[in-house]
Amino acid sequence: MAQQHTEGPPVRRADARQNVDRILEAAITCLGRDAHATMGEIAATAGLGRVTVYGHFSSREALVEAALTRLLDQGDAALADLDLTGDPRAALRTLIEASWLLTARAGAVLESALETLPPGRVQELHAKPARRAEALIRRGRRDGVLRSDLPVDWMVGVLHHVMKGAAADVTQGRLAANDAPRLIAETLLPAFAPPGGPADR
Amino acid sequence: MAQQHTEGPPVRRADARQNVDRILEAAITCLGRDAHATMGEIAATAGLGRVTVYGHFSSREALVEAALTRLLDQGDAALADLDLTGDPRAALRTLIEASWLLTARAGAVLESALETLPPGRVQELHAKPARRAEALIRRGRRDGVLRSDLPVDWMVGVLHHVMKGAAADVTQGRLAANDAPRLIAETLLPAFAPPGGPADR
DNA sequence: GACAACTCGTACAACAGTGTTCGGGTTACC
């Protein structure tokens, strides 16, 4: 909207902006635990009243979208700092380690978004982080250190599904959170290696 | 002596039993598409009235459990017919092909059950089919054709998560159903191969 | 053919969640 200093949309007060932050963090926490978390729960987690939340987000749908957007932006920012210029296989390992925590938190939020947001909107928001993994895999294929006999989209999907599944295992107590990144990497690296030779050149 | 054994429902009428069947199939179909399918939708899909469904299942929870049980029984029966005595890697391929359709249908039903059934009940029902894959993987590890450097539970989980993820991709139009089994097998076989594998080096 | 089993549709109560309204209290900011 117009941010002209014409006193129409005046400056938000400091505590209000901070509360928006609190609400988004609470939403990510609650929706991460339970994709069907209530506005009341989220508000309580944020330490605010339910009505106050509606003062900042016009609907539950708006809040879910905002939470997912923040989560994906956080993740994309974290991933942007990584050095992925070396061996794509080592880079893939780095990517997995870094995005593990993100995916673990985003899992149920994404699920919640899939239910409440219009179809396609989620994919749209999720496009940027996914593109990062996709670009990495494409480079590895060009360099011959990753297999090229499977569709790129499929490989990106497998990466995503395994991480999401591991996150579910952790929340259900079937897997220790500390072990997850290593297991994922140990499993997916050979899965993505070229069929002919796993040579380390 | 009059053998007046007091049966609650002495003899169910034929059409009633057939309707129970219809309801369960409808439940599997609807819950497979949408884990939040309502009793009304399920009844309509079965071609029956909503009240009639309550005549056979006392609650939504009971219906979900019955549907999941039938699905898992069907799947376990189908898997029991497979010949898995040969090379465990070929057997794994066979297992994937066979259980793909089952998993695709069961995916959302399982999700629905996780929400409505008491925690642990799902795992209990799911134990038998999971044990089949687990036994297969264990045998492959003993024979040295599958890797032993990862926990068995993790490998079973990966198998499950990738199939479930592929099912989600199919329902969202990102993947052709016909391609799925091949892609899954091509991806997981190298992932499960021993590190210094027989065909390598 | 008669009876019981089964089904149908509508209607109802109960419950949970969303989104809004209102009046009164608190607090940041100039």
Add this chain to the structure above:
DNA sequence: GGTAACCCGAACACTGTTGTACGAGTTGTC
């Protein structure tokens, strides 16, 4: 210190779903 922005809690209407009740119609089975 004054004002407007902000927060609070309770109350309300609305929606959708579950589970139950009733009366009447239909159909399998003996």
